[in-house]
Amino acid sequence: MKFTIKQFNEKFPTSDACLDYLWQIHFADKPCKRCGLLEGFHKLPKRPAYQCECGNQTTRRYAIPQKHTDLRTWFLAIFFMTNTRSGMSALQFQRISGVTYKTAWRIFKHVRLMMADDETLLNDDVEVDEAYMHPTRTTVKSCLA
Numbered sequence: 001m002k003f004t005i006k007q008f009n010e011k012f013p014t015s016d017a018c019l020d021y022l023w024q025i026h027f028a029d030k031p032c033k034r035c036g037l038l039e040g041f042h043k044l045p046k047r048p049a050y051q052c053e054c055g056n057q058t059t060r061r062y063a064i065p066q067k068h069t070d071l072r073t074w075f076l077a078i079f080f081m082t083n084t085r086s087g088m089s090a091l092q093f094q095r096i097s098g099v100t101y102k103t104a105w106r107i108f109k110h111v112r113l114m115m116a117d118d119e120t121l122l123n124d125d126v127e128v129d130e131a132y133m134h135p136t137r138t139t140v141k142s143c144l145a
Contacts, residue, residue: 003079005079008075008076008079012072012075014072015048015070015071015072016043016048017072018072018074018075019048019071020043022071023043023050027041027050027058032052032054033056034052034055034056035052035053035054035056037052037054040053040054041058044057048071069099069103069107073097073099073103074107074111076096076097077093077097077104077107077108077111078111080093080096081108081111081112090104090105090107090108091104093107093108
């Protein structure tokens with residue numbers, strides 16, 4: 001199933017929606033490091049942070065280094081990088097998003113680094129364009145052959 005730009009805009013209308021999504025997938029099921037309470041966190045109104053009832057705050061932006069760039073811009077970059085067939089240049093993203101070229105280039109660089117850090121091994125069949133790869137075989141067979 002394809003994730004469209006319309007679905008993206010509905011799911012992530014604001015930076016707070018992006019932050020809530022990251023919170024849900026990373027920390028929603030983990031207890032507070034200070035008091036151990038599991039469901040005591042709430043979003044702070046004017047900051048991209050969550051606070052426990054005991055006062056412990058977490059402001060981690062989940063490996064996103066630029067604090068001054070809107071979190072939704074990062075999500076938009078990831079959306080375009082993963083949903084365009086031949087990728088997207090930083091210049092094209094600059095035109096679409098309205099950020100400077102330097103910011104677009106840095107976002108793309110960091111997203112590529114984050115994607116490359118995962119050392120998870122494949123454990124099932126994978127089809128990539130016109131290639132078929134299997135984790136136990138050493139050869140790659142073309143689907144056209």
